[in-house]
Amino acid sequence: MDITEVRVKLMENSEDRLRAFCSITFDSCFVIRDLKIIDGTNGPFVAMPSRKLTGHCNRCGHKNYLRAPFCNQCGTKQRGGNGDNDGPQKLYADVAxxxxSECREQIQRHVIEEFELELQRAQQPGYRSRYDDDFDNEDVAAAAAPQASEVPAKLPPPAPHFHQRPSGEASSPRGGKDNDDSFGAGVF
Known part of the structure; x- marks a missing residue:
């Protein structure tokens, strides 16, 4: 597996140790976004994308971030959610x-090298970050595009992405008219 592209978005006015966000592309076909480049005691390091962990309210069962002082749904004071708890409880989990360690070092090396190059590019007049650019390769997309003679005159409308209920039908979490066993049924 090769890292084929690294894109960096510098965070110039960040008041904490966050220096940049970046994305990496593997084998020109798989992208991971929102890696962070953070100033550490031994220089910049790469932090993987993560999400904040949640817990459930003891009263209503609503999801809240860990260490939240009150439930966002019912307002009940949460146990252990006073915000000043500095215990070893993990607050974030890596998404990817x-x-x-070999893979971690390869990612670290490529990302930090590209970060240093991006810092140099940022000094040039007319600098623009490529981080938010579309990841599609324009040359490949143009070559793969069908010729005008291959395109049907009128395409059928796209199928809906979600199961749609006829208007007036209520959804119920269990039983009732919502006994659909298809994939994704009962999600909403």
Missing amino acids: HPIN
Whole structure:
């Protein structure tokens, strides 16, 4: 597996140790976004994309972030959610991460090299970050585009992405008219 592209978005006015966000592309076909480049004691390091962990309210069962002082749904004071708890409880979980140190070092090396190059590019007049640019390769997209003679005159309308209920039908969490066993049924 090769890292084929790294895009960096510098965070110039960040008041904490966050220096940049970046995305990496593997084998020109798989992108991971929102890696962070953070100033550490031994120089910049790469932090994997993560999400804040949640817990459930003891009263109503609503999801709240860990250490939230009150429930966002019912307002009940949460146990252990006073915000000043500095215990070892984990607050974030990685969304994507390397499984071994060799892969972590490869990602770290490529990202930090590109970060340093991006810092140099930022000094040039007319600098623009490529981080938010579309990831489609325009040359490949143009080559794969059908010729005018291959395009049907009128395409059928796209199928809906979600199961749609006829108007007036209520959804119920269990039983009732909502006994659909298809994939994604009962999600909403």
